[in-house]
Amino acid sequence: MxxxxxxxxxxxxxxxxxxxxxxxxxxxxxxxxxxxxxxxxxxxxxxxxxxxxxxxxxxxxxxxxxxxxxxxxxxxxxxxxxxxxxxxxxxxxxxxxxxxxxxxxxxxxxxxxxxxxxxxxxxxxxxxxxxxxxxxxxxxxxxxxAKAFESGIMQGEIAADIFQTETSADKNGDGIFQYMVLEGEADHQDAIVRTEYAVNTIIEHGVQVEKLGYAIANWNRAQAQTKMAQILTQYGEQIELILANNDDMALGAVDALKAAEIDREQWPIILGIDGTDVGLAALKSGEIQGTVYNxxxxxxxxxxxxxxxxxxxxxxxxxxxxxxxxxxxxxxxxxxxxxxxxx
The missing domain is CATH 3.40.50.2300 (Response regulator)
Incomplete structure (x- = not known):
């Protein structure tokens, strides 16, 4: 069969x-x-x-x-x-x-x-x-x-807190969080909901945002690395925040930044969702700044x-x-x- x-x-x-x-x-x-x-x-x-x-x-x-x-x-x-x-x-x-x-x-x-x-x-x-x-x-x-919107809200809360407490997160000093999104699947409800609630929550916490772009990476680390590499050539140091719908895609972004040999101090804030073992390890090492434990x-x-x-x-x-x-x-x-x- x-x-x-x-x-x-x-x-x-x-x-x-x-x-x-x-x-x-x-x-x-x-x-x-x-x-x-x-x-x-x-x-x-x-x-x-x-x-x-x-x-x-x-x-x-x-x-x-x-x-x-x-x-x-x-x-x-x-x-x-x-x-x-x-x-x-x-x-x-x-x-x-x-x-x-x-x-x-x-x-x-x-x-x-x-x-x-x-x-x-x-x-x-x-x-x-x-x-x-x-x-x-x-x-x-x-x-x-679990309820997908809860993870989006929490990811947004983490992002807003970082922007409001860590001055280095606003790399260009314009008071606006320039961000991009790594989405799970096209038209997939969890991906849509996680992204929507994360961005809305950041705004509700008084942080101005500017969307630079997004990429569909199908929850996959390798695809996220490829998409992130392409985005870096377009936006480079303009990116201050990466909202990834899951940890695998957040780690794909990490892989792309490493491959581009960008100094860690110049990396954007990277946030994932799921709290996988590898995601939590990246959080411990400081490669990502937050995730939402599923x-x-x-x-x-x-x-x-x-x-x-x-x-x-x-x-x-x-x-x-x-x-x-x-x-x-x-x-x-x-x-x-x-x-x-x-x-």
Whole structure:
């Protein structure tokens, strides 16, 4: 079927009802199978989230009073919605009790929903939020993630604070923050929302801004480096702020500045979003000045808890679902002074 499995883990777990917040069920269940498809295995945030998902499944083993064998299969859709649809079809044919989907195209979930509904297999969408109306198409559809606008607001707050407290940020001394944006995807809601709220928040905090330009880099570090290199030839030292929709693109900007052999003192302020391991390392080293921590650990754990409850037929009461559908983890501003919060 052209489906390539990138991770196939079989985890024998002794899972506690108390651990996952599930109620009791009368049926005798000895094993469950969880299928996962990610839009791109090379997306740093997504790969770290899935790594923790598997780690958490292993950690909770041995904490229960009944045995359940948990099989987790993770697939890479490699940026193709058609491939992802085929992967879900294969998961359902393989007998998965629950599927967790990191959508390639957030506007095209209908094929997956219809296939799952026919098999009566619940679906948890995560990280890339689908349209609300699509999530209402069936009562066994869920979403785990965060609110994109919150990250934009926090990124904007970091930027405004830096401009107002660090005189060196205004390199030309004109009282205006000249900025450029590295956007995730064309017409992608998360990218649009993160950018819009970041810029509006800077303005609301009394900082004048001037947009020099923007580039679509598809959440990708290498693409961001290429785009940033091109932008440097056009704007050079005029750039005082780079708003990147994620850490990978922020680091792509860092790579471009290094490749151009620009002195660190002349770099613009660079801000990311997600708080990936490499992003936080760059924050510690001072290569970027801020990021917004997207709680991948909390999302991974709650997604597993929800998947386990759904697959075993246990109550969802302890999972604190918003509107019976959503689990959201809050963002956290990350600057040099509070980076220890994630350690």
């Amino acid at each position: 052209g489906v390539k499995k990138i991770i196939a883990g079989v985890i024998s777990c002794l899972l506690a009802v108390e651990t996952v917040g599930c109620g009791s069920t009368g049926g005798q269940i000895t094993s469950i199978r969880i299928g996962v498809s990610v839009y791109d295995q090379y997306d740093t945030f997504v790969s770290e989230l899935i790594e923790h998902f598997n780690e958490y499944a292993s950690e909770v083993s041995g904490t229960a009073d009944y045995n359940v064998s948990v099989n987790i299969d993770v697939y890479n859709a490699a940026g193709s919605q058609t491939t992802q649809n085929s992967q879900v079809k294969a998961m359902l044919q393989d007998g998965c009790d629950i599927v967790c989907i990191n959508l390639v195209d957030r506007t095209e979930p209908v094929t997956i929903i219809d296939m799952a509904e026919k098999k009566n297999v619940p679906v948890i969408f995560f990280n890339r939020e689908l349209v609300e109306q699509d999530l209402e198409r069936w009562d066994k559809l869920y979403y785990v993630g 709680n991948k650990e909390g999302q991974a754990e709650k997604m597993f808890d929800l998947a386990f409850c759904l697959a075993t037929g246990k109550s969802l009461e302890g999972l604190e679902l918003e509107n019976g559908k959503y689990i959201r983890e809050p963002y956290t501003k990350m600057e040099g002074s509070n980076i220890a919060k994630t350690e």
